[in-house]
Amino acid sequence: MELFAVEGLPEIEPGDDLAALVAERVDLAPDDVVCVASTVVSKAEGRVASLDDFPPGPRANEIAARLEAITGEEKDPRFAQAVLEESTELLLEAPFLLTETRFGHVNVNAGIDRSNVPGGDLLLLPKRPAESAARLREELAADRVVVTDTCGRPFRHGQRGVAIGWAGLPASRDWRGERDRDGRELTATVESVVDELAAAANLVAGEGAGGTPVVVVRDFEFGEHAGSDELFREVDDDLVRQAIRAWHFDG
Known part of the structure; x- marks a missing residue:
């Protein structure tokens, strides 16, 4: 091979x-x-998406605040909202977001990528x-x-x-x-x-x-x-x- x-x-x-x-x-x-x-x-x-495409709701704000308290790092609630919208189930909310995507794949952050994304903030699966x-x-x-x-x-x-x-x-x-x-x-x-x-x-x-x-x-x-x-x-x-x-x- x-x-x-x-x-x-x-x-x-x-x-x-x-x-x-x-x-x-x-x-x-x-x-x-x-x-x-x-x-x-x-x-x-x-x-390719912008963080501004995902105005955070109450749950996203709560998730981001909790992760920020756990990690000591600033967390953007818009990212949490994107993860929620790209998932069918949130298996873990802390110490990280473990999700099931809409096609059945279980991974972290719904597989959303934040690197190598010219023209946007996020790359969705x-x-x-x-x-x-x-x-x-x-x-x-x-x-x-x-x-x-x-x-x-x-x-x-x-x-x-x-x-x-x-x-x-x-x-x-x-x-x-x-x-x-x-x-x-x-x-x-x-x-x-x-x-x-x-x-x-x-x-x-x-x-x-x-x-x-x-x-x-x-x-x-x-x-x-x-x-x-x-x-x-x-x-x-x-x-x-x-x-x-x-x-x-x-x-």
């Missing part, structure tokens, strides 16, 4: 034809996986990343597309790439029912392939001022496995979410 960044992309602006800009700079091969950072998808889709991936796949005439983001992980320091939208391949490959080298049947292993591809692409794309938000994965083979599009856990099956809901920060 080979990964390489698509070089020479300009700063993406609202309304830009992202697929055309990528297609001008790379010749795709059959079965390539095109991994596209959500930042450029959001910019092309006009998801794509509204429907699965549809974004499907549209890019069609416009690029690509076999497979993954829209990626970076977020933290429970129990570990640091961030890594994850998939928030995908098209042309299942989210996971299911090893259950297959056998290991000793002949034992696998009963629990479901491999999140789109997350692994996103993490691999993030190693090549980099962070900060890298400017290479599109990575091509070549010669990846899904294999003869069953596939599944289940990536985000259902609420009733998510024991961690249930525990978080019952927990309150007392600091």
Whole structure:
């Protein structure tokens, strides 16, 4: 398997034809996986916003005041309002905002970015990343597309790439029912392939001022496995979410 960044992309602006800009700079091969950072998808889709677009309500003011008291840092209630409006559930209000986005992804601050946002204060995640991936796949005439983001992980320091939208391949490959080298049947292993591809692409794309938000994965083979599009856990099956809901920060 080979990964390489698509070089020479300009700063993406609202309304830009992202697929055309990528297609001008790379010749795709059959079965390539095109991994596209959500930042450029959001910019092309006009998801750049100003803090003034989010006049804070009472709850946002309360959240900002509490976080300011906890951290000792000034917190803008307009940002808290943006997070509330981009979320379906606020799992934690302190010591940080842990949210569920409208498409099921659980992350900090509804995935709102405040870096590398020319012309605005905030960059919101794509509204429907699965549809974004499907549209890019069609416009690029690509076999497979993954829209990626970076977020933290429970129990570990640091961030890594994850998939928030995908098209042309299942989210996971299911090893259950297959056998290991000793002949034992696998009963629990479901491999999140789109997350692994996103993490691999993030190693090549980099962070900060890298400017290479599109990575091509070549010669990846899904294999003869069953596939599944289940990536985000259902609420009733998510024991961690249930525990978080019952927990309150007392600091």
